[in-house]
Amino acid sequence: MAYDGKILHRAIERFEEDKQRRNQQFLSRRARIFREVPRLEQIDLQLRSTVSQIIASALQRGTDPVPAIRVIRDENLSLQAERTRLLTERGYPADALEEKPRCALCGDTGYREQGLCTCLRKYYAREQIEELSRMLDVGTQSFDTFELEWYSSQREGGYPRSAREVMERNLGICRNYAENFGPDSGNLLLFGDPGLGKTFLSACIARVVSEDGFSVVYDTAVQIFSQFENAKFHRETDSDPDGDVNRYLNCDLLILDDLGTEMVTAFVQSALYQLVNSRLQAGKSTIINTNLTPEEIGRRYSPQILSRLEGEYEILYCIGQDIRQLKKETERRVY
Numbered sequence: 001m002a003y004d005g006k007i008l009h010r011a012i013e014r015f016e017e018d019k020q021r022r023n024q025q026f027l028s029r030r031a032r033i034f035r036e037v038p039r040l041e042q043i044d045l046q047l048r049s050t051v052s053q054i055i056a057s058a059l060q061r062g063t064d065p066v067p068a069i070r071v072i073r074d075e076n077l078s079l080q081a082e083r084t085r086l087l088t089e090r091g092y093p094a095d096a097l098e099e100k101p102r103c104a105l106c107g108d109t110g111y112r113e114q115g116l117c118t119c120l121r122k123y124y125a126r127e128q129i130e131e132l133s134r135m136l137d138v139g140t141q142s143f144d145t146f147e148l149e150w151y152s153s154q155r156e157g158g159y160p161r162s163a164r165e166v167m168e169r170n171l172g173i174c175r176n177y178a179e180n181f182g183p184d185s186g187n188l189l190l191f192g193d194p195g196l197g198k199t200f201l202s203a204c205i206a207r208v209v210s211e212d213g214f215s216v217v218y219d220t221a222v223q224i225f226s227q228f229e230n231a232k233f234h235r236e237t238d239s240d241p242d243g244d245v246n247r248y249l250n251c252d253l254l255i256l257d258d259l260g261t262e263m264v265t266a267f268v269q270s271a272l273y274q275l276v277n278s279r280l281q282a283g284k285s286t287i288i289n290t291n292l293t294p295e296e297i298g299r300r301y302s303p304q305i306l307s308r309l310e311g312e313y314e315i316l317y318c319i320g321q322d323i324r325q326l327k328k329e330t331e332r333r334v335y
Contacts, residue, residue: 002238011123121213141203151320159259163320174201178208188287192318198289214252228271259290
């Protein structure tokens with residue numbers, strides 16, 4: 001599983017901020033309890049200092065420290081019992097003066113032997129969804145809110161299936177893709193006229209995959225190729241010219257939206273080939289949304305790119321009427 005460095009940095013910052021806030025809350029609670037029961041502060045100081053003082057004294061005299069340790073144990077047990085009694089008498093839990101980590105798996109470090117702990121991965125997922133929400137409506141768009149009733153149930157235009165049947169199939173494929181996403185999930189190419197739900201389905205996938213802790217990067221073709229160009233031609237004016245390009249190349253799932261809306265140049269053709277080919281070679285999953293047909297993609301970019309898309313991507317054709325226009329017409333009729 002790959003992690004987006006920019007998103008992970010923000011997740012770690014939030015993780016540390018929350019940990020510091022909990023620590024301050026604990027210190028404030030302890031200080032309040034000590035003010036209410038001064039004896040508890042004395043007990044706390046005794047428990048902290050007794051061990052080092054007695055062992056140091058025993059070692060300095062060259063005597064066996066075991067008897068001293070027994071004394072420490074008995075004294076500490078007595079002090080702990082007194083502390084428990086004083087706390088419970090005033091309605092506090094017996095462990096009110098103990099700072100406990102929120103995550104028992106990693107002790108609030110955020111890391112385990114196998115990598116990021118689940119607690120830090122949750123922060124990562126939240127930050128990633130927030131990042132995606134700046135461009136996609138991942139907060140409200142979900143597979144359950146995909147409205148198939150906007151697609152005609154009539155078989156028209158010579159198609160063997162109705163628009164509703166086609167989009168119901170596409171919805172099922174996208175849902176299954178998202179819910180079972182992993183290193184071998186492969187790639188999707190969604191094409192069709194504007195307003196048929198391609199970006200909506202991509203947002204649904206992005207939301208589910210992000211919540212599972214995978215790194216997801218969404219961007220438009222215009223912005224992606226602009227960043228490739230910036231990395232190649234403007235290194236002197238950019239402190240991190242390769243940063244965004246590396247995100248596009250290395251994330252677990254890249255969603256390239258609106259392919260075909262950018263101005264096509266020899267550089268764009270080369271950048272698209274690099275992006276598609278590099279991610280295929282690395283085993284990284286990609287979703288491409290476009291209004292172009294596969295044949296138009298081959299003519300606009302290159303037969304080599306089309307060959308890779310047809311050979312390595314599951315192609316989903318979206319048909320129907322523009323849902324945005326249908327909704328506007330319905331609203332006008334209502335008012």
